[in-house]
Amino acid sequence: TMRKGVGTGAIAKKKLAEVTLQLLLLLCICMSKQLETFKSHLEEFASKHKQEIRKNPQFRVQFQEMCATIGVDPLASGKGFWSEMLGVGDFYYELGVQIIEVCLALKHRNGGLITLDELHQRVLKGRGKYAQEVSQDDLVRAIKKLKVMGNGFGMIPVGGSYLVQSVPAELNMDHTVVLQLAEDHLLKEGLAWLDSQAAGEAQYWLPALFSELSSRDVTPEEANQMTP
Amino acid sequence: MDRFTWTNSHLELNETYVIEQGGVRLYDGDEKAKLNVGTAFLTTHRLIWSDIKYEDSCLSIPLSQIIFFEEEAARIGKSAKIVIHLHPAPANKEPGPYKKSKFSYIKLSFKEHGQIEFYRRLTEEMTLKRWENTPVSQSIPPPVAGSRGGHTRAVGIVGIERKIEEKRKEMDKNISEAFEDLSKLMVKAKEMVELSRSIANKIKDKQGDITEDETIRFKSYLLSMGIANPVTRETHGSGTHYHLQLAKQLGDMLQAPLEERGGMMALTEVYCLVNRARGMELLSPEDLVNACKVFESLKLPLRLRVFDSGVMVVQLQSHSEEEMIASALDNVSDKGSLTAEEFAKLLGLSVLLSKERLLLAEKMGHLCRDDSVEGLRFYPNLF
Numbered sequence: 001t002m003r004k005g006v007g008t009g010a011i012a013k014k015k016l017a018e019v020t021l022q023l024l025l026l027l028c029i030c031m032s033k034q035l036e037t038f039k040s041h042l043e044e045f046a047s048k049h050k051q052e053i054r055k056n057p058q059f060r061v062q063f064q065e066m067c068a069t070i071g072v073d074p075l076a077s078g079k080g081f082w083s084e085m086l087g088v089g090d091f092y093y094e095l096g097v098q099i100i101e102v103c104l105a106l107k108h109r110n111g112g113l114i115t116l117d118e119l120h121q122r123v124l125k126g127r128g129k130y131a132q133e134v135s136q137d138d139l140v141r142a143i144k145k146l147k148v149m150g151n152g153f154g155m156i157p158v159g160g161s162y163l164v165q166s167v168p169a170e171l172n173m174d175h176t177v178v179l180q181l182a183e184d185h186l187l188k189e190g191l192a193w194l195d196s197q198a199a200g201e202a203q204y205w206l207p208a209l210f211s212e213l214s215s216r217d218v219t220p221e222e223a224n225q226m227t228p
Numbered sequence: 229m230d231r232f233t234w235t236n237s238h239l240e241l242n243e244t245y246v247i248e249q250g251g252v253r254l255y256d257g258d259e260k261a262k263l264n265v266g267t268a269f270l271t272t273h274r275l276i277w278s279d280i281k282y283e284d285s286c287l288s289i290p291l292s293q294i295i296f297f298e299e300e301a302a303r304i305g306k307s308a309k310i311v312i313h314l315h316p317a318p319a320n321k322e323p324g325p326y327k328k329s330k331f332s333y334i335k336l337s338f339k340e341h342g343q344i345e346f347y348r349r350l351t352e353e354m355t356l357k358r359w360e361n362t363p364v365s366q367s368i369p370p371p372v373a374g375s376r377g378g379h380t381r382a383v384g385i386v387g388i389e390r391k392i393e394e395k396r397k398e399m400d401k402n403i404s405e406a407f408e409d410l411s412k413l414m415v416k417a418k419e420m421v422e423l424s425r426s427i428a429n430k431i432k433d434k435q436g437d438i439t440e441d442e443t444i445r446f447k448s449y450l451l452s453m454g455i456a457n458p459v460t461r462e463t464h465g466s467g468t469h470y471h472l473q474l475a476k477q478l479g480d481m482l483q484a485p486l487e488e489r490g491g492m493m494a495l496t497e498v499y500c501l502v503n504r505a506r507g508m509e510l511l512s513p514e515d516l517v518n519a520c521k522v523f524e525s526l527k528l529p530l531r532l533r534v535f536d537s538g539v540m541v542v543q544l545q546s547h548s549e550e551e552m553i554a555s556a557l558d559n560v561s562d563k564g565s566l567t568a569e570e571f572a573k574l575l576g577l578s579v580l581l582s583k584e585r586l587l588l589a590e591k592m593g594h595l596c597r598d599d600s601v602e603g604l605r606f607y608p609n610l611f
Binding site: 020023024025027028030031032034035037038039041042045048049052056059062063066067069070071072073074075076077078079080081082083084089090093094096097100101107130145146147148149150151152153167168 | 251339340402403405406407409410411413414416417418419420421423424426427430431442445446449451452453454455456470494495496499500503504508509510511512513514515516517534537538539540579580
C-alpha cells in the first residue's frame, strides 16, 4: 500500500481550496460582466416599454408574476435595476406611503382595520384625477412589502376580498369568524362594539365594515363616547 | 384666448386630423382659462380644443394665426406646457369664448403628458403649412394616420371615434410587443439568477476563505438583480455599501424628528418621512430595514428596535430605557391609572408607541394591567 505522508493530504486539500477560490473569483467576474449586459438589455426594454408599466395595471401583474417565477423580486430595493430603470420601485414605494397615511388617518375610527375596497377608494382619491391608475393588485403587493417594517400590516381574507390590518393585534381569524362574531379581543381593542340591546341575541358591530361611517367625520372624542 | 372661435367638430375640405391628446387645459396667457380640462386636436389647418363633457362645443384657431411656439418644461406640481404666441385676431373673427384678452399667447397644459409628440407634430404642421394648399390645386396632402382622403367631408364625431379606435389598435400592438420583449428579458434574467445561485452555494462552502470585499460585492450584484441573498455575515448582515451610506444619511436626517417625537418613531413613520422628503428614487421598505440594522456597527446614535408585539421603531441611543420606564411610572402614578390612549394624549405620542412604553414598564415589573372589555388600563405595581 502506498504510505500517505503526513503532509500530502493537507497540501492536496489546500491546493483544491485555492483552485475552488480561483474558480469562485472567476465566476464573480463573469457575473459582473453578465450584469452589465443584462443592464443594457433592461435599458433597452425600459426605453421602449417603461410607459406600459406605469400606465397598465395588467402589464404590471404580468411583470410581477414573471419575476416571481424566475426568483427575482423587483421591489426588494430602490437600488435594484428594475426599480432604477423601469421606475417600478417608485410606483410601489410611493403607494406604500399613501397606504400608511390613509390607515393612520382612519385608525381612530376603525381601530386599524379597513376593507381593501375602502382603502382603494381613499388612495385613489388622495392621488388625484390625473395620477396613474392603481389596481387592488397593486395595493396588495405594496402592502406585502410594508410587512417587513413590522407594525402589524397584514391582510385577512374575507369573502372574496381582504381586510387590511395596520396595527399589531392578534387577529388570527379566518373569514368565517370575522363575519360571524368578534372575539373579546376585538372589543377590547375597540375594533368591535357590543350591542346588548339588539333584539334577540347580542350583536357585534365592526366599525371597519360600516360604509356610512366612512362618509361621515367622527372625531376621536365621539368615537370614545360611542364605545360602550 | 380671444383668438379662439366656437366651432363644431366638422373638418373643412382637405383638412385632416394629425394628432389628439386628452387631459389638456387651456391657459389665457399665464392664467388658467375658465374651462375644464379637455382634449386638444391638431389638424392640418387648425388647433381645436374640446371639453370632455360637451364634445360638440369646440374651440378652434387657425394654425396660420400662430407666430411661434415653445415648450415649457414640467416642474414639481406643474404639468409640461406648450406656449403658443398668436397674431392679433382679425376684425371679422367669429365669436369665441373670450371677447378680449390682455395676452397675446395661450398655453396648452398637458396633464396626462403627450406634450412631446404634440409638439413634434405641431412643428411638422407649421413647417408643412398644409392649410395653404387650396382645394383648387390638385395636390393631395400626404396620407396621415386617420386621414380620410382629400375630397370627402368627414363628420366630426365619427372621425374622432375612428381615431380613438386606431389608437386602441396601436396600443394593443404596443402591448403585445411589450409582452414579447418582457418574456425575452425574463429569460435573460433567469440566467442571472441561476449564475448567482451557483456562486452563492460556493460561497457558503468557502465562507472562511472568501474576503469580505468579495462578499459585499456579490451582495450588491444580488441587490441590483433583486435576488434574495442567501449569504449573511454578522457584521453587515444583508447589507451592502449602499446600506451603509443610507444608514449614515438616516443618522443625519432623523436626529431632529426623533428628538421632536420623544426619541422614538415607528419604522412606518420613518418610511413615510424619508420617502416624502426624497420625492423620487425612493427607498424600499427592505432598504430601510437593512440600513437601520447597521446603525450599531457604524456607531451611529440610533438603534433599530423590535418590540415583542412586532412593532419596529427607530430609537435615539440617548433615550435610555430606564428614563422611559421611570417617566411612564411617574405619569401612571400621577394619574392613578392610564390607558394607552390617555398616555398618548399626555405625551403627544402615537397610541402605538405609548402602548409599547406601558408594556415595557409592565414587563419590567413597574406597572400592572387591568384587562377588561372596557379596555386595557395600567396601574402602578404595588405587589
